[in-house]
Amino acid sequence: MTIQKNPFSSNEKIKFPVNFDLKIIMLANHRHADNQAMLEQVFVQLGISFLNWRHKESEKGNYTSYTVHIRVMNEMIMKKLYDRLNTVPGVKMAI
Numbered sequence: 001m002t003i004q005k006n007p008f009s010s011n012e013k014i015k016f017p018v019n020f021d022l023k024i025i026m027l028a029n030h031r032h033a034d035n036q037a038m039l040e041q042v043f044v045q046l047g048i049s050f051l052n053w054r055h056k057e058s059e060k061g062n063y064t065s066y067t068v069h070i071r072v073m074n075e076m077i078m079k080k081l082y083d084r085l086n087t088v089p090g091v092k093m094a095i
Contacts, residue, residue: 017073027090028057028064035090039066042084046077063092 026035032055043050052069072078085094 014075014078016075016078017071018078019069019071021067022070023095024066024068024085024091025093026064026066026088027092028061029090032064035064035066038088039068039085042081042088043070046080046084048072048077048081 024039030038036053036055040050042048049071050068054067055064056067057064072081082094085091
C-alpha cells in the first residue's frame with residue numbers, strides 16, 4: 001500500500017486504494033454520450049473502475065459537469081489519470 005501526502009492538508013495522507021467521486025468540467029460542445037465515452041476510455045486504459053455517472057449543465061449552458069465514482073489503486077495511476085484527462089478534448093478541470 002502506498003501513502004501519498006495530501007496537497008490540501010499537511011497532516012492528512014491519501015491511503016491507496018482510494019474510492020472517490022471525480023468531478024470533471026467540460027465544454028458543452030459534445031453530446032453527453034460522446035463526452036462520457038471519451039472519459040470512460042481514459043478509465044479503461046488505466047484500469048480504473050467507475051460507476052454511477054451523473055451530469056449537470058451550467059446555468060448558461062456553456063459547460064457540463066460530470067461526476068463519477070472511481071477507484072484508484074496507487075499514486076502512479078492517480079497522476080496518470082489527471083495527465084490523461086488533460087488531453088481529452090473539452091476538459092477544462094478535474095477535481
